[in-house]
Amino acid sequence: MRSFRQVDVFSAEPLLGNPVAVVHDADGLDDEEMAAFARWTNLSETTFLLTPTDPGADYRLRIWTPTGELPFAGHPTLGSAHAWLEAGGVAAGDPADEGVVQECGAGLVRVRRGEGGRLAFAAPPLVRSGPVDDADLTRICRALRIDRGDVVDAAWVDNGPGWVAVLLRDAAAVLAVRPDDAAFDGLDIGVVGLWEPGESDADVEVRAFVPEMGIGEDPVTGSLNAGVAQWLAGSRLPSSYVAAQGTAMRRRGRVHVTTADDGTIWVGGDTRTTISGTLDL
Structure with a gap:
């Protein structure tokens, strides 16, 4: 039996964030067992906490969607760190830092307690960035069922999962998107639009579409928000801001982005356990 x-990640309110299933003490499970359990939970991600192989890490994390494994994902990172700490995990580093180090497919990721006690991860480096070419932008517009003229800007913001993002004219345009899931052709697309001051408690509305992962739209997405922050923070967005996500799915995710003095972008949110128990795999 395993714990x-x-x-629930990115919301302080019950059932309004993005849930992640976390399996403790997962050493000994093979790839097929992990994949089968991820398919069974049918959540956007299921994670497995294991003994680290890097001496600089406090734990190792493997992250699975219903269709395969990811090298990195944001809400599973925060949710798994929450679960590890709640289960009594003690970081090996400086206690004053109040942080842990996660080992995953993307390398070592720092997680710390930020403003208001929220967990936050340091945005990992982008593996693909820069402008989107005309052919890919045509594919993106087809998948989102929007016109090229609706796109204010676009960029690759991929930190592992494959993200490409488009900026639309405003948050209302983001909420109006009705994608064609059959037309994504392998793309993982983020859509971003700014709120006018006073319209929302957030600065920007974000949506994430990943139909080929078997989940359609992701409720609240840490990795996408990290990539978007590396693209837009300090230019079209403030260096520190709040992103709303999940609105179109009747969720209320809030992602808190902070740019530190050293330029590190921290992506944080509230975390709370909604289910705990044991499982037999």
Whole structure:
């Protein structure tokens, strides 16, 4: 029997964030067992906490969607860190830092307690960035069922999962998107639009479409928000801001982005355990 937690991420309110299934003490499970359990939970991500192989890490994390494994993902990182700490995990580093180090497919990721006690991860480096060419932009517009003229800007913001993002004229345009899931052709697309001051408690509305991962739209997405922050923070967005996500799915995710003095972008949010128990795999 192994301990299990399901953690809601990016919302302080029950059932309004993005849940992640976390399996503790997962050493000994093979790839097929992990993949089968991820398919069974049918959440956007299921994670497995293992003994680290890097001496600089506090734990190792493997992240699975219903269709395969990811090298990195944001809400599973925060939810898994929450579960590890709640289960009594103690970081090996400086206690004053109040942080942990996660080992995953993308390397070592720092997680710390930020403003208001929220967990936040340091945005990993982008593996692909820069402008989107005309052919890919045509594919993106087809998948989103929007016109090229609706796109204010576009960029690759990929930190592992494959993200490409488009900026639309405003948040209302983001909420109006009705994608064609059959037309994504392997793309993982983020859509971003700014709120006018006073319209929302957030600065920007974000949506994430990943139909080929078997989940359609992701409720709240840390990795996408990290990539968007590396693209837009300090230019079209403030260096520190709040992103709303999940509105179109009747969720209320809030992603808190902070740019530190050293330029590190921290992506944080509230975390809370909604289910805990044991499982037999």
